[in-house]
Amino acid sequence: MPIWVLITITAAFSQNIRSSLQKYLKGRMGTTGATFVRFGFGLPVAAILYALLRYYGHYGPAFSQPFLFWVFVAAISQIVAQALLVHLFSYRNFAVGTAYSRTEPAQAALFGILFLGESLGFGGAVAVILTVFGVMLISLARSSFSIGGLVTGLLTRTAGIGLASGLFFGIAAVAYRAASTSLHASLPAPDYLIQASFTLLCAITIQTIVMMVWMALRERDEFLAVARAWKPAALVGLVGALTSFGWFAAMTLQQAALVKALGQVEMLFVFGSTVLIFREKIAKREILGCLFIVAGILVLLLSR
Numbered sequence: 001m002p003i004w005v006l007i008t009i010t011a012a013f014s015q016n017i018r019s020s021l022q023k024y025l026k027g028r029m030g031t032t033g034a035t036f037v038r039f040g041f042g043l044p045v046a047a048i049l050y051a052l053l054r055y056y057g058h059y060g061p062a063f064s065q066p067f068l069f070w071v072f073v074a075a076i077s078q079i080v081a082q083a084l085l086v087h088l089f090s091y092r093n094f095a096v097g098t099a100y101s102r103t104e105p106a107q108a109a110l111f112g113i114l115f116l117g118e119s120l121g122f123g124g125a126v127a128v129i130l131t132v133f134g135v136m137l138i139s140l141a142r143s144s145f146s147i148g149g150l151v152t153g154l155l156t157r158t159a160g161i162g163l164a165s166g167l168f169f170g171i172a173a174v175a176y177r178a179a180s181t182s183l184h185a186s187l188p189a190p191d192y193l194i195q196a197s198f199t200l201l202c203a204i205t206i207q208t209i210v211m212m213v214w215m216a217l218r219e220r221d222e223f224l225a226v227a228r229a230w231k232p233a234a235l236v237g238l239v240g241a242l243t244s245f246g247w248f249a250a251m252t253l254q255q256a257a258l259v260k261a262l263g264q265v266e267m268l269f270v271f272g273s274t275v276l277i278f279r280e281k282i283a284k285r286e287i288l289g290c291l292f293i294v295a296g297i298l299v300l301l302l303s304r
Helices: 003-026 031-040 042-055 065-090 094-101 104-116 121-139 147-155 157-186 192-218 221-228 230-253 256-276 284-303
Strands: none
Touching (some): 003 031, 031 065, 031 192, 031 221, 042 230, 065 192, 104 157, 104 256
16 A cells, blocks of 8 residues: 555644544634644644654755745645634535535646646546545535535625635645745655655644634634644644645655545544444434445555
8 A cells, every 4th residue: 555545644634633623622712823833833843843854864865946935835725724724614505615625635636737737537536526426415515505506605695705715725736746846956855754844834823823823813812722732733733744744755755636535534534433433313314424425435445
């Protein structure tokens, strides 16, 4: 099994843990604070990770104009995408918007073709379509919307916000891959670990600074809320930084669209927890969505 597959599955699993921790923090601080801890408390983890890799003999990459451009685009796009996704929850019919936000792998595929000249191949394209459709089914499983309603609701404000969120998530994914792979030129040989680590450190530094400036100007009370919950916040930072490192490493080795398509396996982990731990029932549409995701993953793995 290719190493990028193992890294992606691990990252998807840890992302589920990080999301659960952030939901816990959401009750102790605002949305901005709960988002900030992912970056602010993750920055020391990213720095330590990079320092350890350098200590154990990995050659350090150098800054370049392409790298700085792509990492800045990726960092800002990720913040915008997350903000749009959170904004969806202020709408009553946010289920449709959330479903559209899950088009990230498909949009990442488009940007990979346009900006990086990548090609998914037939198997990769089928895998992206199946996994995206599966996740959209799950997103709508507990709402009154149908697949027909999903199509007819394409021009609604909620759908637009969801698509915009998926758009920026897709841009971020492709930009992170472009930033990481651009570091090849400054290394004696490709080294996906140091490339991912260096990209993570630079991106999370940008995001921490941007979030701190925003909080200082608009939401100063969030600093106090974050300080009061520093222990769980530190755990979110740790898990979040390691998760991002996994995503970046996988996207250094493989196209962002395929990594994100395989990353939809996270939904299977979520449903495993729902059924086995919380003993909750799942809807028929959720089961069907899971089957589409599994089918997409199998197609992806068999075509590589």
